[in-house]
Amino acid sequence: MDNALGEPQTILLLGGTSDIGLAIVREVLSPGARTVVLACRNVEKGELAAAGLRHGGLAVHVVHFNGSDTASHEQVIADVVAQHGDIDLAILAFAQLGDGAVTSKDVQAASEIAHVNFTGTVSATIAVANRMRGQGHGAIVMLSSVAGERVRAANPVYGGTKAGIDGFAQGLGDALAADGVHMMVVRPGFVHSAMTQGLKAAPFSTTPEQVAAVTAKGLRAGRRTVWAPGILRYVFSALRHVPGPVWRRLPLG
Numbered sequence: 001m002d003n004a005l006g007e008p009q010t011i012l013l014l015g016g017t018s019d020i021g022l023a024i025v026r027e028v029l030s031p032g033a034r035t036v037v038l039a040c041r042n043v044e045k046g047e048l049a050a051a052g053l054r055h056g057g058l059a060v061h062v063v064h065f066n067g068s069d070t071a072s073h074e075q076v077i078a079d080v081v082a083q084h085g086d087i088d089l090a091i092l093a094f095a096q097l098g099d100g101a102v103t104s105k106d107v108q109a110a111s112e113i114a115h116v117n118f119t120g121t122v123s124a125t126i127a128v129a130n131r132m133r134g135q136g137h138g139a140i141v142m143l144s145s146v147a148g149e150r151v152r153a154a155n156p157v158y159g160g161t162k163a164g165i166d167g168f169a170q171g172l173g174d175a176l177a178a179d180g181v182h183m184m185v186v187r188p189g190f191v192h193s194a195m196t197q198g199l200k201a202a203p204f205s206t207t208p209e210q211v212a213a214v215t216a217k218g219l220r221a222g223r224r225t226v227w228a229p230g231i232l233r234y235v236f237s238a239l240r241h242v243p244g245p246v247w248r249r250l251p252l253g
Contacts, residue, residue: 008088016040019193021093023208039065067120100155117161142169
């Protein structure tokens with residue numbers, strides 16, 4: 001359970017090697033934090049990330065988690081709770097970008113991205129949410145993207161999954177509020193990270209650390225949605241109303 005200052009003592013990162021997810025963990029860590037669990041596909045890489053987090057009395061554990069293996073999600077979460085107690089903060093940070101030129105034409109490639117990014121995220125989030133309902137407390141951070149605010153032709157499958165997850169998280173968050181569980185959706189713009197390495201940066205690009213700072217501030221304030229950087233809230237409030245023929249000509253990638 002959160003300590004007397006409202007700081008999470010047990011943090012679960014689903015997508016335990018995510019640059020943004022790890023930056024958020026580092027940002028929200030406090031002297032009261034006791035346990036961090038990094039759940040990821042590549043356990044060896046997860047152990048390297050864990051080594052960078054361990055300090056003082058903080059225990060950092062790595063567990064295997066596969067976003068596409070939805071049948072295993074409930075058991076993964078159950079095992080985390082059995083070993084470490086209540087989950088105070090869960091960060092959903094696993095997703096695949098995919099090559100838009102491929103996924104917009106290849107049925108198998110498109111379905112694989114959609115399964116991980118949407119179905120897998122829904123499955124894992126429900127598993128976490130059910131545990132938090134039973135606890136009567138907890139917070140969930142859902143990493144969405146401005147790519148879902150108005151899906152671009154360059155990568156419609158990725159953008160479409162983010163649009164779906166964003167809507168899902170908002171609706172589930174409203175349902176969870178009565179149970180004492182807080183959901184916050186984070187909408188970053190282009191983030192310089194391992195996922196976007198080699199891609200041309202979009203305007204108002206940001207870093208994992210800047211996204212983490214916005215996220216931590218939003219959690220403290222009990223926000224429902226945050227944007228990183230904040231200016232994108234106003235940029236997309238205009239862009240979502242741009243007529244289709246104009247939208248298609250915009251150099252947005």
